Amino acid sequence: MIQKAFYNKFKQDLGSSDAINEYIEVLLRQFESYTSDESSFQSIASRYGIRVNDVSPQVAICKIREYYIVSVYQVFEEFLNQMHAFLKEYGVYKENKDSSTSMLKHIHVNLVGMKKTSENAYLYYLICDYYRLIRNLCAHTDNINKAQNVYQKLFERKDEINVLFQKLQAPNRYDNINFDDFILYSRASKKLAEIYISNIEYDIDKIITNFDIGHLRVYRNNPKRLSKALETEIKFSFCMKPETVKMVVDMIVKMI
Known part of the structure; x- marks a missing residue:
């Protein structure tokens, strides 16, 4: 089936991207377990003929973990764009998207609706929207207030998140993103993609x-x-x- 094909491709691409991030995280944790002070890091860098002195190791490591979020966003956004094209061609769908509306929200409204209840779909949406905004902050294309507002909504539903995604210390504030945030985003995006596929109505x-x-x-x-x-x-x-x-x-x- 056409929609199953690009859903399977999404999972495959996300799996490959996630594996690379997990590999990087192992290296980061190994580095952190030994040392993370500036002089030790500079000593390691000089061993390989690399000069790194613009940011501290701690700041660099935090930024690397933010890029995990960017990688999930890129794969998920590609899936959403494919879904948009598929629905335009075959689905019952409001095709015109306002430029101020994210593709995520446009797809969600059309297929599921913005039900602000205990339903899992809306919670998955909030999680993915939050990390979409985190990605925008990484790219300097959004403001902090938007991310803070969504984070507050998620904070109020933290017990529900803990039930759905056990053993994860996430979501975290925009200035404290870590590996668990990446895992939460990846898992929530897969759940949401599955829901979207199952809610397609054909024209x-x-x-x-x-x-x-x-x-x-x-x-x-x-x-x-x-x-x-x-x-x-x-x-x-x-x-x-x-x-x-x-x-x-x-x-x-x-x-x-």
């Missing part, structure tokens, strides 16, 4: 209009063969109820 007219039927015209004189071929392709491409598949097949057959 039958769009599917009929955009479905490639050219290669099936060879079966136009064999209605049974044509219907069977169409049914197979539609089932492979879209997650639809059997009665909906039959309706789509019948409508396309009439067009050929």
Whole structure:
């Protein structure tokens, strides 16, 4: 299925990105376990002919962990853009997005709705939106107040977060992001992506209009063969109820 394909790609790409971050974290912790004072760090750097004296090791390590958030954002944002394109082509969807609205919010409103209740979907959304804002702060494209406001909402629901994501000391304030924040963001984005995929509502007219039927015209004189071929392709491409598949097949057959 098309939507399953890019969902699986999202998980695969995120897994690869996460693995690199985990590898870096091991190296950082190894370094921290030995020493993190300025003179020792400069001694290590000089051993490799590298001059690093603009920031302290502590500040550099904090920034590296912020970049974990950036890496998750990039992979998740690509998934959201693919979802946006897919819904425009095949879904019941408000296509026009206001430039001031994030892709995350636009997709969420369309597929799930902004239900500010105990439902997990909204909590996953808040988590992902918070780290989206953290990413923006890393890129100097947003203000701290936005992140603080979302952080406060998450702080008020910390017990729920602890139930869903046990053993994580996160979320943390924007100025104290650590490895657990990265893990929380990665896991929440996967949960949210799964919810989005399961909430797709197809626009039958769009599917009929955009479905490639050219290669099936060879079966136009064999209605049974044509219907069977169409049914197979539609089932492979879209997650639809059997009665909906039959309706789509019948409508396309009439067009050929």
